[in-house]
Amino acid sequence: HDLVWLHAPETMRARTFIGERLLMKPALRAADVVVADSTATASALTSAFPWLKSRVRTVFPGTATLPAPGDGSSLGPLGITKPYALFVGTLEPRKNLANLIKAYGLLPAGTRAGCDLVIVGGKGWKQRGLVDLVRSSGLETNIRFTGFVDDSVLATLYANCLFLAMPSLYEGFGLPIVEAHSFGKPVLTSNTSSMPEVAGDNAVLVDPNDPAAIAAAFGRLSMDAEFRSQIAAGARNNAGRFTWENHARDMLRIFEQAIWQRRKTDA
Structure with missing residues (x-):
């Protein structure tokens, strides 16, 4: 799914970093085929491990279909009563939330x-x-942490947001980008790793290490409805590239090729 342990190790939990550092190389050497979920991850693999050569394939994942969204008024119990930008993801360093909050400030x-x-x-x-x-930035009335939400609430949050804000430091793929696009929403995301590839033309790309750049993009997307519409114009079509049917078909082909190659080698 990614090479966080090589490209953003400081964002990882110690045990996960140690496990991936120790186990990934032997697994790569033993594999008949290595499947990456983005071209960016595939390129990173072959750059870091040139001996993989032709064994690397790229197969995009799909995204689960979320339930039909509710009306925005149903978000009141979460304290959401105004237009909002949305972040979705586990709260961990790689998601770059500190810079997003600084940019918002x-x-x-x-x-x-x-x-x-x-x-x-x-x-x-x-x-x-x-x-x-x-709290120290005086933003308590503007920034809301919902914690984990179920799929029905998540769908409602996507459907009623102005845009998704996801300026991660690194992503192997970035499923929230596709989920936001499936609801026809524009995205603010990073110009690094897989995010430009996944977002296509339906995102504003920023340097994730530059809060001023994040703020400039955030401000334009929040204030300029015409710009939001322009960025979101092909969002649903972009999301349509990533289906589990396509994933299954491509993976089946890879399994068949790997079996054929193993039999040919063992013959």
């Missing part, structure tokens, strides 16, 4: 008044300071 007060930031996801690791950052 750089926005003019008038922009923040017209667009809250809603952060959806379960607690991960190394992120205990996020609430303190929000």
Whole structure:
């Protein structure tokens, strides 16, 4: 799915980093075929391990179909009563939430008044300071942490947001981008790893290490409805590239090729 242990090891839990560092190379050497879920991950693999050569394939994952969304008024119990930008993901360092919050704090007060930031996801690791950052920045009334939500609430959150804000430091794929696009929503995401590939033409790309750049994109997407519509124009078509039917068909072909090659080698 990714090479976080090579490209963003500081964002990982120690045991996960040690496990991947110790076990991935032997697994790659033993495999008949190595399947990556994005061209970016495949390229990173062959760059890091040139001896893999022709064994690497790319097969995009699909996304689960979320339930029909509810009306925006149903989000009131979560404290969501104004237009908002949405983040979806586990709260962990790779998701770059500290820079997203800093960027939000750089926005003019008038922009923040017209667009809250809603952060959806379960607690991960190394992120205990996020609430303190929000509090120290005076953003408690504008930034909301919902915690984990079920699929019906998630669908409603996607359907009623202005855009998805996902300026991750690194992603092997980035499923929330596709989920947001499936609801016809534009995306703010990073210009690194797989995110440009997955988002296609339906995102504003930023340097994830530059809060000012994130803020500029956030401000335009939150204030300019015509720009949002322009960016979102092909979002649903882009999401249509990523289906489990396509994934299954491509994986079946890879299994058949691997079996044929093994039999040919063993003959």
